[in-house]
Amino acid sequence: MSRLHNHRHPAGLERVILRKLPKILLGGIFIPIFMVIFVRLIPLSGTATEIxxxxxxxxxxxxxxxxxxxxxxxxxxxxxxxxxLMKGPAYVADAYELEDSDELEPDDKNKKRYKM
Structure with a gap:
């Protein structure tokens, strides 16, 4: 397999999302933790069981x-x-000649290509 020359797609939205994911992950972890700490620190009214x-x-x-x-x-x-990975370099396989191809012979140009 050989690599196609200059066949690479530019980076798109996936790079932007990957750069934002650590901030989103940290926010998604620390906000619930702060919520738990906040509930423990504020004085709540009610019985001990309700609290x-x-x-x-x-x-x-x-x-x-x-x-x-x-x-x-x-x-x-x-x-x-x-x-x-899908946007990475493209590869081309070597050509493989088929002996049993669907091409018409020169004298059969007016006939249909496929039989049904």
Whole structure:
């Protein structure tokens, strides 16, 4: 297989997305963590059981948001890498002559090419 000369697509949206992914990932991780810390620091009114129930609900929400953001970032990263690989250099295989080709013989030019 030989590489086609000067056949490479320019970088597109996938590079922009890959550059933004670390910031999105950090924001998607630290915002739920700050949410959990904020709930623990503010004074809440209610019984101890209600406060604990509310804090546990916020903990569960934060954990689920972190997993959702991480899995979405991982999925988008895989998609961007696939697009980058597809835009890579093009290759051409060597020619392979077929003995049984569909070309017409010189005396059969007026006949149909394929039989059904």
């Amino acid at each position: 604990a129930k509310y804090q546990i609900s916020v903990d569960i929400l934060a954990i689920s948001l972190i997993f959702m953001v991480c899995s979405a970032a991982f999925t988008v990263t895989i998609g961007c890498v696939i697009v980058m």
